[in-house]
Amino acid sequence: MAAATLKDVAERAGVSIKTVSNVVRGAPRVSDTTRARVLRAVEELGYRPNPSARRLRTGRSGLIALVVPELATPYFAELAHHVRREANLLGLTVLTEESMGDTAEELRPANGVGASLLDGVILSPLRVTPDELASVTDEFPLVLLGERTYGRDRVVADHVLIDNVAAARDVTAHLTGLGRRRIAAIGVDHQGSATSRQRLEGYQRALHAAGLPFDPRLAPRVEEFDRRNGLLAMRSLAALPAAERPDAVFCFSDLLAVGAQRALHEAGLDIPGDVAVAGIDGSEEAGYSTPSLTSVVPDKAAIASLAVKCLAARIRSQAPLPFEVHVAPHWLAARESTVGGRHPVDA
Incomplete structure (x- = not known):
């Protein structure tokens, strides 16, 4: 045919x-x-569409790349789904790449051999520096996702993000509002990432607003935002004497929170009776865990829509456009891990 x-x-x-x-x-x-x-x-x-013919006719291929640290992380997998859907509405095809947090891999789609086949890149960076980004965005359409690490006086690309400080403050305030007074934070990382710094700041602001001190012993360091590190960090907190043990924990990702819940189960501690647990990412996994996990939900559909539309506008523009920063909304989904009761899953 x-x-x-x-x-x-x-x-x-x-x-x-x-x-x-x-x-x-x-x-x-x-x-x-x-x-x-x-x-x-x-x-x-x-x-x-025939990409070769399209490229000859319009000078564009209709191909864009999405570069994320790791697709095994539910947040990025779900975000990739939304990006692909938004791109499809604009007639764009998405090639998805994993950088694994390596600077060269983060930049490769924009300045490597395959860059000539792409119209632009949506990048969630971990390691790349402002100078490295600026060398790319001068000539290649690029939109950044995630934490804004370069300061308000240096916007080197279009950027789509959520207010991480506000998100962390909101979930910690939820815990203080429930009467919790020894609130731990799992997610302070050894590398001092922007995500970790901003979520720690929001957590500390909420403690201060509630008249609670920051106790460094309740903020164990982690290597990665994954289940294993959540498990290990919560094990150390659960092993504290009863009077020093936290009665709540805010985890800087849903995966850390799932690991923390496992450690509490091993220790025979009730969630949320003994320790309330909350995360951030709004992953689908959060709603299906037992107990279901309270989590801050970034609007991933809005993030994807803003990113794709920004990139498409930059691809089509015949003249340089000023770089813009877009803040997507977030909200708190309170579930069994902090408020107890039974919360049926919306299937």
Whole structure:
């Protein structure tokens, strides 16, 4: 069977070939109703643009890359899903890469051999420096995700993030509002990452607002934001004398919190009776853990939408655009691990 063409899609959708081309290219001047009809016809006919022909015709491939530290982390896996969906609405195809926190890997899609095939990159960086980013963004469309580590006086790329300080403050205030007074923090890392620093700051601000002191013994250091490190850190806290043991713990990721819950189970401590547990990431796993995990939920759909639209605008622009910082919303999902009771999963 011959491959479907733009003409085939246009006839199926009842629109002009130019309209189909506009939808496939992600051009903005198409109504939502028409765009949906064209995309439905594209799906039904299995139409696939020819990247080589598109590149010759427009100077663009329609390919972008998403670079995240690790796809095994639920947060990044879920974020990748939203980015792919948003990109599809604009006629873009996403290639997903893992950097594993390596500077060279973070920059490779933008300045490596494959950069000539890409129109732009969405990057969640851990190690890359401002100078290294600036050398890329002068000539290549790039949008950053995650913590803003470069200071307000040096914006070197479009940036989409949540207010980590406010998010950490909100969840810690939730715990103090429940009457918890010895609140631990699991997530202070040895490398001093921006994520760790900002979430620690929000935690400390909430303690101060509640008139509670910061006790460094309740903030054990971790190597990674994963289940194992949450388990080990919580084991050390659970081993403290009863009078010194925390009655709540804020974990700087949901994975740390899941590990902490396991350690509390091993120690025979009740959640939330003895120790309330909260995390941050809003992962799907949080709602299915036992007990279900209270977590700060970053609006991943909004993050993805902002990032993709920023990148698409920069790709299409014929002139340099000023860099912008966009703050996506977050909210607290209070569940069994802090408020007790039974909270059925929305299936």
